[in-house]
Amino acid sequence: MGEMxxxxxxxxxxxxxxxxxxxxxxxxxVGPAPDRAPTLVLLHExxxxxxxxxxFPRLLSDATExxxxxxxxxxxxxxxxxMLPRPLDYMTREAVSVLPEVxxxxxxxxxxxxxxxxxxxxxxxxCGEIRDPRVRGLVLMAPxxxxxxxGLAAIGEARTAYVEGDLRNRLAKYHSDVDVAFRGWNDxxxxxxxxxxxxxxxxxxxxxxxxxxxxxxxxxxTVEQVRVVAERVPEQVEIRMIxxxxxAPHLEAxxxxxxxxxxxxxxxxxxxxxxxxxxxxxxxPD
Numbered sequence: 001m002g003e004m005x006x007x008x009x010x011x012x013x014x015x016x017x018x019x020x021x022x023x024x025x026x027x028x029x030v031g032p033a034p035d036r037a038p039t040l041v042l043l044h045e046x047x048x049x050x051x052x053x054x055x056f057p058r059l060l061s062d063a064t065e066x067x068x069x070x071x072x073x074x075x076x077x078x079x080x081x082x083m084l085p086r087p088l089d090y091m092t093r094e095a096v097s098v099l100p101e102v103x104x105x106x107x108x109x110x111x112x113x114x115x116x117x118x119x120x121x122x123x124x125x126x127c128g129e130i131r132d133p134r135v136r137g138l139v140l141m142a143p144x145x146x147x148x149x150x151g152l153a154a155i156g157e158a159r160t161a162y163v164e165g166d167l168r169n170r171l172a173k174y175h176s177d178v179d180v181a182f183r184g185w186n187d188x189x190x191x192x193x194x195x196x197x198x199x200x201x202x203x204x205x206x207x208x209x210x211x212x213x214x215x216x217x218x219x220x221x222t223v224e225q226v227r228v229v230a231e232r233v234p235e236q237v238e239i240r241m242i243x244x245x246x247x248a249p250h251l252e253a254x255x256x257x258x259x260x261x262x263x264x265x266x267x268x269x270x271x272x273x274x275x276x277x278x279x280x281x282x283x284x285p286d
Contacts, residue, residue: 018071018105021098023080026050027071027106031061037277038136038265039111041103042070043119045142045248046185049077051174056250060114063262065277069106073098075180086184088194091118095125103134110276112137112265116250117144117220118185121199128202136273139261140212141249144221145228146198147189151220155189162186203232209273210237211264213257215245238264 016027028050031037040060042053049072057068073094075082087093099122113135115123120143127138144151161167162182175181188194210233212226223241230237240260245253268274 018102020101020105021074021094023074023082025071025074025079025102026077027069028057029067029069029106030057031067032065032277033067034107034109034111035276037066038269038274039067039069039106039108040064040261040265041106041108041111041113042068043099043113043115043123044070044072044076045117045119046189047171047181048072048116048119049079049174049181051077054251056254059254059258060261063258064265066111066265069108071102075177075184076175078176081177081180082184084180084183084187085191086188088188088191088197090184090188091121092125092129092199095122096129099126100130100132103132108134110134110136110274112139112268112274114139114141114261115143116141117247121145124206125199125202127208128205131205131207135208137208137264137268138206138210139264140210140226140229141257142214142218142221142247143212143225143229145200145203145225147195148222148224150222152189152195154219155186159186159190200228200232203229204234206233207235209235209264209268211260212237212239213242213249213260214240215242215247215249215252217244217246220247 016029017024018027042057050070053070057070061068072079074080113123120140123138124140127135168178171182172178210229212229214226226239230239242249242253242256249257
């Protein structure tokens with residue numbers, strides 16, 4: 001499956017399927033293949049999927065001159081369904097058991113994990129627990145490391161919007177089984193036992209540079225979610241709070257997010273952390 005996926009890297013808007021975690025997942029690739037440039041692996045939020053990244057993967061590939069891989073986790077997009085309820089440690093299971101198989105299936109040689117919301121938590125757990133030598137950097141957008149009352153309240157409001165408003169109809173455009181996609185995320189977070197969820201210890205073991213981006217108006221997490229990254233990660237950490245932005249920096253502040261990630265990638269290349277395609281490093285003007 002890795003070879004099959006690799007053949008599609010140079011096709012604009014290249015859809016693919018890959019096998020990981022005992023399921024078939026939808027995937028999409030754009031930009032240089034893994035043997036020609038580093039790969040940026042995008043991990044979506046709790047209600048996301050390949051399509052909901054919109055044009056961000058293409059813009060990111062153009063800006064960084066890297067390949068980009070996006071995929072939908074089980075239960076999302078057109079990937080295989082999953083059983084409900086999701087276990088309350090589902091993010092740890094994705095990080096430790098499924099994500100390594102995704103990287104294998106896609107033929108990733110070296111790259112950066114870029115996670116949004118739940119995807120950022122999964123990326124951080126992977127770097128802290130697996131410490132995969134292929135992963136040379138980590139970008140966390142609106143991450144979660146512990147529960148907060150304001151975040152849980154916003155997730156409760158999402159349930160109301162799903163049951164009584166138009167959220168279900170809007171999400172149904174993107175997910176083959178919209179109820180599985182929504183309930184798998186929402187039911188887990190609103191389970192009373194989930195209030196004890198806390199993955200901060202994974203930050204102590206991260207051994208790659210980290211860029212953390214959060215909107216100043218994020219409705220799902222306070223600044224404490226990013227402050228803990230600076231306090232606990234032993235490697236280089238850059239924190240960027242983005243004005244006039246809520247929970248989705250890549251959509252609500254795309255230009256700023258692209259610039260920050262592009263400079264972060266260029267810094268890793270200049271410092272020798274990324275070696276594939278090193279002769280083609282793009283210079284960032286002063």
